[in-house]
Amino acid sequence: MVRLGAAGEAYDLPVVEKISEEHREDAFRVLVATMLSARTQDATTDGAARRLFARARRPASMAALPVSEIERLIYPVSFYRTKARHVRDACRLLVARHGGTVPATMEQLLALPGVGRKTANLVMIVAHRSADSICVDTHVHRIANRLGWVKTRHPEETEQALYRAIDRRFWPRINLYLVTWGQRVCRPIGPRCHLCAIRDLCPRVGVARRAGA
Ligand code: SF4
DSSP states (O other), rough: HHHHHHHTSOOOOOHHHHHHHHHTTOHHHHHHHHHTTTTTTTHHHHHHHHHHHHHHOSSHHTTTTTOOOHHHHHHHHHTTHHHEEEEEHHHHHHHHHHSSSOSSSSHHHHTTTTOOHHHHHHHHIIIIIOOOOOOOHHHHHHHHTTSSOOSSSSHHHHHHHHHHHHHHGGGGHHHHHHHHHHTSSSSSOOGGGGGGGGGOOOOOTTTOOTOOO
16 A cells, blocks of 8 residues: 555546645535546546636535536536536535535435435545545445455445455545556556556456556
């Protein structure tokens, strides 16, 4: 994990961490950017989040926007129609239940429309500095299995298995390290094992074809 972290420093931060760093860990921006980021390239998420926040910065003002306007602002993120509705409805709930702030418990976050465990855990880690959370997305799920850390079929299963398999001090950083690695090196198709900083430690479970192999 230490080697992965050091090697990942050569690359740009993933979009949610970048937005958080630029806006002093603003929990609302982290929440919305994470909601927009599912199955979407970082550059597309970044542009969409900037356009949306230029129009409305807080939950109350964003909740007042018509869904059609949010759709227009966040296009072309994937599933932009569903995400626009979820963002508007989540903002309404933040205003109604939490005084326009982003809650800091998994239970409260998971009650927001469009927020699953991946989003809730990332908000806990990046915005609320939780040391007790692991955020598992497709990159973390894939690489943890290739490395043989876990043997799982679904991201939620992977999250629970990683709590058991990985030293607690690395929990909040697993997502940052593996997302960076998954975007650049351990790609879904054609992982670049010849460039990998941990190739001597990796059993490459389930890797059929490697780039440069
Ligand atoms: S050696 Fe290959 S499969 Fe293993 S982590 Fe590195 S890129 Fe991924």
